[in-house]
Amino acid sequence: MTLRIVFCGVGALGSGAVVLCRSLGVELRLVDLDRVESKNLAAQAFVKLSLGKNKAEAMKLQLANFWGVKAEALGVRVGAENVAAVCAGAGLIVDAFDNRASREVLSAHARATGTPLVHAAMAGDGRFGLVRWDERFTADAEDHAGQATCEGGEHLPFIGLLAAALARAVQDFVTDGTRRDALVSRSGMSTLA
Amino acid sequence: MATLNITWNGISADTDVNVEYGVSDRDLKRIAVELVRSGGVAGLHIKDLQGEAFANYVVDRFDTPAGGQRLFLRPKVPFGARR
16 A cells, blocks of 8 residues: 655745655655745745645645646645545655744644654754754744744755755655654754654 | 753754753753853854853653653744744
Protein backbone atom coordinates (compact mmCIF):
# COMPACT_ATOMS: atom_id res chain seq x y z
CA MET A 1 0.00 0.00 0.00
CA THR A 2 1.41 3.37 -1.01
CA LEU A 3 2.19 5.83 1.77
CA ARG A 4 0.01 8.92 1.72
CA ILE A 5 1.70 12.18 2.71
CA VAL A 6 -0.48 15.16 3.52
CA PHE A 7 1.35 18.46 3.02
CA CYS A 8 -0.43 21.10 5.09
CA GLY A 9 0.54 24.47 3.69
CA VAL A 10 2.16 24.82 0.28
CA GLY A 11 3.57 28.30 0.66
CA ALA A 12 7.26 29.11 0.83
CA LEU A 13 8.43 26.01 2.70
CA GLY A 14 5.68 23.61 1.67
CA SER A 15 5.77 24.29 -2.06
CA GLY A 16 9.54 23.81 -2.18
CA ALA A 17 9.39 20.62 -0.15
CA VAL A 18 6.59 19.15 -2.27
CA VAL A 19 8.58 19.73 -5.44
CA LEU A 20 11.56 17.94 -3.90
CA CYS A 21 9.38 15.04 -2.70
CA ARG A 22 7.73 14.47 -6.08
CA SER A 23 9.78 11.37 -6.89
CA LEU A 24 9.49 9.51 -3.59
CA GLY A 25 6.83 7.15 -4.90
CA VAL A 26 4.20 8.27 -2.42
CA GLU A 27 0.68 9.63 -2.67
CA LEU A 28 0.69 13.41 -2.31
CA ARG A 29 -2.21 15.33 -0.83
CA LEU A 30 -1.76 19.10 -0.82
CA VAL A 31 -3.74 21.36 1.49
CA ASP A 32 -3.85 25.16 1.40
CA LEU A 33 -6.59 27.76 1.50
CA ASP A 34 -4.67 30.66 -0.05
CA ARG A 35 -4.39 31.75 -3.65
CA VAL A 36 -1.19 32.44 -5.55
CA GLU A 37 -0.42 36.16 -5.56
CA SER A 38 2.23 38.05 -7.52
CA LYS A 39 4.36 38.47 -4.40
CA ASN A 40 4.44 34.69 -3.93
CA LEU A 41 6.41 34.20 -7.14
CA ALA A 42 9.45 35.70 -5.44
CA ALA A 43 9.86 33.02 -2.77
CA GLN A 44 7.53 30.13 -3.55
CA ALA A 45 7.63 27.37 -6.16
CA PHE A 46 4.81 28.81 -8.23
CA VAL A 47 5.01 30.06 -11.80
CA LYS A 48 3.29 33.02 -13.41
CA LEU A 49 0.61 30.84 -15.02
CA SER A 50 -0.55 29.84 -11.52
CA LEU A 51 -1.44 33.38 -10.46
CA GLY A 52 -4.91 33.57 -9.00
CA LYS A 53 -5.29 29.83 -8.53
CA ASN A 54 -5.66 28.13 -5.17
CA LYS A 55 -2.15 27.16 -4.04
CA ALA A 56 -2.93 23.49 -3.53
CA GLU A 57 -4.63 23.27 -6.91
CA ALA A 58 -1.85 25.26 -8.58
CA MET A 59 0.83 22.96 -7.18
CA LYS A 60 -1.18 19.93 -8.26
CA LEU A 61 -1.31 21.30 -11.81
CA GLN A 62 2.37 22.20 -11.84
CA LEU A 63 3.34 18.71 -10.65
CA ALA A 64 1.21 17.19 -13.41
CA ASN A 65 2.28 19.54 -16.19
CA PHE A 66 5.99 19.73 -15.44
CA TRP A 67 6.75 16.23 -14.20
CA GLY A 68 3.69 14.06 -14.80
CA VAL A 69 3.21 13.54 -11.07
CA LYS A 70 -0.30 13.08 -9.70
CA ALA A 71 -1.43 14.74 -6.51
CA GLU A 72 -4.66 15.50 -4.71
CA ALA A 73 -5.51 19.10 -3.83
CA LEU A 74 -7.72 20.42 -1.03
CA GLY A 75 -8.31 24.16 -1.00
CA VAL A 76 -9.58 24.38 2.55
CA ARG A 77 -8.65 25.96 5.86
CA VAL A 78 -7.67 23.27 8.37
CA GLY A 79 -9.41 23.44 11.72
CA ALA A 80 -10.49 21.13 14.49
CA GLU A 81 -13.74 20.50 12.66
CA ASN A 82 -12.16 19.07 9.49
CA VAL A 83 -8.63 17.98 10.36
CA ALA A 84 -9.65 14.32 10.56
CA ALA A 85 -11.11 14.45 7.06
CA VAL A 86 -8.20 16.42 5.63
CA CYS A 87 -5.66 14.00 7.09
CA ALA A 88 -7.68 10.82 6.51
CA GLY A 89 -5.47 7.93 5.51
CA ALA A 90 -2.27 9.85 6.11
CA GLY A 91 0.87 7.86 6.79
CA LEU A 92 2.69 11.12 7.37
CA ILE A 93 1.57 14.70 7.90
CA VAL A 94 3.89 17.57 6.99
CA ASP A 95 3.26 20.91 8.69
CA ALA A 96 4.43 23.85 6.64
CA PHE A 97 1.75 26.21 7.89
CA ASP A 98 2.55 29.78 8.84
CA ASN A 99 0.55 30.13 12.03
CA ARG A 100 0.51 28.61 15.48
CA ALA A 101 -3.20 27.86 15.64
CA SER A 102 -3.10 25.61 12.59
CA ARG A 103 0.07 23.91 13.79
CA GLU A 104 -1.60 23.11 17.10
CA VAL A 105 -4.62 21.63 15.33
CA LEU A 106 -2.31 19.29 13.44
CA SER A 107 -0.40 18.36 16.60
CA ALA A 108 -3.58 17.55 18.49
CA HIS A 109 -4.80 15.36 15.64
CA ALA A 110 -1.46 13.60 15.23
CA ARG A 111 -1.16 12.88 18.94
CA ALA A 112 -4.74 11.63 19.17
CA THR A 113 -4.41 9.31 16.19
CA GLY A 114 -0.74 8.35 16.43
CA THR A 115 -0.05 9.74 12.98
CA PRO A 116 3.57 10.80 12.34
CA LEU A 117 3.88 14.57 11.94
CA VAL A 118 6.89 16.68 11.05
CA HIS A 119 6.96 20.47 11.34
CA ALA A 120 9.02 23.09 9.52
CA ALA A 121 9.24 26.61 10.88
CA MET A 122 11.30 29.69 10.18
CA ALA A 123 12.31 32.84 12.01
CA GLY A 124 10.89 36.14 10.85
CA ASP A 125 14.29 37.43 9.73
CA GLY A 126 14.80 34.52 7.34
CA ARG A 127 18.06 33.43 8.97
CA PHE A 128 17.08 30.47 11.10
CA GLY A 129 14.74 27.53 10.79
CA LEU A 130 13.83 24.19 12.25
CA VAL A 131 12.58 20.85 11.06
CA ARG A 132 11.29 19.04 14.10
CA TRP A 133 9.11 15.97 14.65
CA ASP A 134 5.97 16.50 16.64
CA GLU A 135 7.08 14.61 19.73
CA ARG A 136 9.69 17.34 20.25
CA PHE A 137 7.82 20.33 18.86
CA THR A 138 6.09 23.27 20.49
CA ALA A 139 4.67 25.93 18.18
CA ASP A 140 6.03 29.44 18.70
CA ALA A 141 3.88 32.54 18.76
CA GLU A 142 4.85 35.56 16.72
CA ASP A 143 6.81 38.30 18.49
CA HIS A 144 4.29 40.96 17.53
CA ALA A 145 1.25 41.37 15.35
CA GLY A 146 2.06 41.67 11.69
CA GLN A 147 5.56 40.23 11.96
CA ALA A 148 7.46 39.89 8.70
CA THR A 149 6.68 36.71 6.80
CA CYS A 150 9.84 36.22 4.74
CA GLU A 151 7.81 36.71 1.59
CA GLY A 152 10.48 38.67 -0.21
CA GLY A 153 12.79 36.97 -2.65
CA GLU A 154 15.86 38.02 -0.68
CA HIS A 155 15.31 35.02 1.60
CA LEU A 156 14.76 32.48 -1.17
CA PRO A 157 18.13 30.69 -0.91
CA PHE A 158 17.60 30.12 2.81
CA ILE A 159 13.97 29.11 2.29
CA GLY A 160 15.20 26.62 -0.31
CA LEU A 161 17.70 25.18 2.16
CA LEU A 162 15.05 24.76 4.84
CA ALA A 163 12.59 23.26 2.36
CA ALA A 164 15.29 20.81 1.32
CA ALA A 165 15.93 19.92 4.97
CA LEU A 166 12.22 19.24 5.35
CA ALA A 167 12.21 17.11 2.20
CA ARG A 168 15.21 15.16 3.50
CA ALA A 169 13.38 14.48 6.75
CA VAL A 170 10.43 13.20 4.74
CA GLN A 171 12.72 11.08 2.56
CA ASP A 172 14.38 9.48 5.59
CA PHE A 173 11.00 8.68 7.08
CA VAL A 174 9.73 7.18 3.84
CA THR A 175 12.90 5.14 3.43
CA ASP A 176 13.20 3.55 6.86
CA GLY A 177 10.94 5.33 9.31
CA THR A 178 13.72 7.47 10.77
CA ARG A 179 12.59 10.71 12.41
CA ARG A 180 15.50 13.14 12.32
CA ASP A 181 15.27 16.80 13.27
CA ALA A 182 17.30 19.50 11.56
CA LEU A 183 18.46 22.94 12.54
CA VAL A 184 19.22 25.32 9.68
CA SER A 185 21.11 28.57 10.08
CA ARG A 186 23.68 30.60 8.17
CA SER A 187 26.22 28.21 9.66
CA GLY A 188 24.69 25.39 7.63
CA MET A 189 22.42 22.50 8.39
CA SER A 190 22.74 20.24 11.44
CA THR A 191 20.86 16.98 11.40
CA LEU A 192 19.88 15.87 14.86
CA ALA A 193 18.93 12.36 15.87
CA MET B 1 26.93 18.55 31.75
CA ALA B 2 24.79 19.70 28.86
CA THR B 3 25.41 20.65 25.27
CA LEU B 4 24.06 24.08 24.51
CA ASN B 5 23.41 25.28 20.98
CA ILE B 6 23.19 29.04 20.59
CA THR B 7 21.98 30.84 17.48
CA TRP B 8 22.74 34.52 17.07
CA ASN B 9 22.38 36.58 13.93
CA GLY B 10 21.79 33.40 11.95
CA ILE B 11 24.95 31.67 13.17
CA SER B 12 24.63 28.53 15.31
CA ALA B 13 27.28 26.95 17.49
CA ASP B 14 27.50 24.26 20.16
CA THR B 15 29.24 24.47 23.50
CA ASP B 16 29.35 22.30 26.59
CA VAL B 17 27.97 23.91 29.75
CA ASN B 18 27.92 22.73 33.33
CA VAL B 19 24.43 23.64 34.51
CA GLU B 20 21.88 22.10 36.79
CA TYR B 21 19.22 19.97 35.15
CA GLY B 22 16.43 22.42 35.93
CA VAL B 23 18.32 25.62 35.21
CA SER B 24 15.85 28.40 34.49
CA ASP B 25 15.49 29.99 31.08
CA ARG B 26 16.54 33.32 32.56
CA ASP B 27 19.72 31.93 34.05
CA LEU B 28 20.56 30.01 30.92
CA LYS B 29 20.21 33.18 28.85
CA ARG B 30 22.53 35.03 31.22
CA ILE B 31 25.07 32.22 31.03
CA ALA B 32 24.82 32.26 27.25
CA VAL B 33 25.50 35.99 27.08
CA GLU B 34 28.63 35.56 29.18
CA LEU B 35 29.80 32.59 27.14
CA VAL B 36 29.39 34.45 23.85
CA ARG B 37 31.04 37.60 25.19
CA SER B 38 34.01 35.70 26.59
CA GLY B 39 34.67 33.64 23.49
CA GLY B 40 33.51 30.46 25.17
CA VAL B 41 31.51 29.40 22.14
CA ALA B 42 33.69 28.50 19.20
CA GLY B 43 32.65 30.47 16.12
CA LEU B 44 30.40 32.80 18.07
CA HIS B 45 32.54 35.41 19.86
CA ILE B 46 30.82 38.78 20.26
CA LYS B 47 32.54 40.93 22.89
CA ASP B 48 29.87 43.62 22.98
CA LEU B 49 26.78 41.36 22.96
CA GLN B 50 23.98 43.14 24.79
CA GLY B 51 22.84 41.72 28.11
CA GLU B 52 19.28 41.31 26.86
CA ALA B 53 20.30 39.79 23.54
CA PHE B 54 18.42 36.56 24.20
CA ALA B 55 15.49 38.01 26.12
CA ASN B 56 12.97 37.09 23.43
CA TYR B 57 14.51 33.72 22.65
CA VAL B 58 13.14 30.22 23.19
CA VAL B 59 14.89 27.51 25.21
CA ASP B 60 14.35 23.95 24.01
CA ARG B 61 15.35 21.10 26.34
CA PHE B 62 15.84 17.49 25.37
CA ASP B 63 17.26 14.50 27.20
CA THR B 64 19.87 12.54 25.32
CA PRO B 65 20.06 8.73 25.22
CA ALA B 66 23.36 8.96 27.11
CA GLY B 67 21.67 10.67 30.03
CA GLY B 68 22.76 14.21 29.26
CA GLN B 69 20.89 17.27 28.18
CA ARG B 70 20.69 18.98 24.81
CA LEU B 71 19.71 22.62 25.08
CA PHE B 72 18.87 25.00 22.27
CA LEU B 73 18.73 28.77 22.69
CA ARG B 74 17.16 30.01 19.51
CA PRO B 75 15.00 32.71 17.93
CA LYS B 76 11.29 32.09 17.69
CA VAL B 77 10.18 30.43 14.47
CA PRO B 78 6.60 31.56 13.91
CA PHE B 79 7.18 32.24 10.23
CA GLY B 80 4.85 35.21 10.23
CA ALA B 81 2.09 33.77 12.34
CA ARG B 82 -1.21 35.36 11.56
CA ARG B 83 -2.93 37.73 13.89
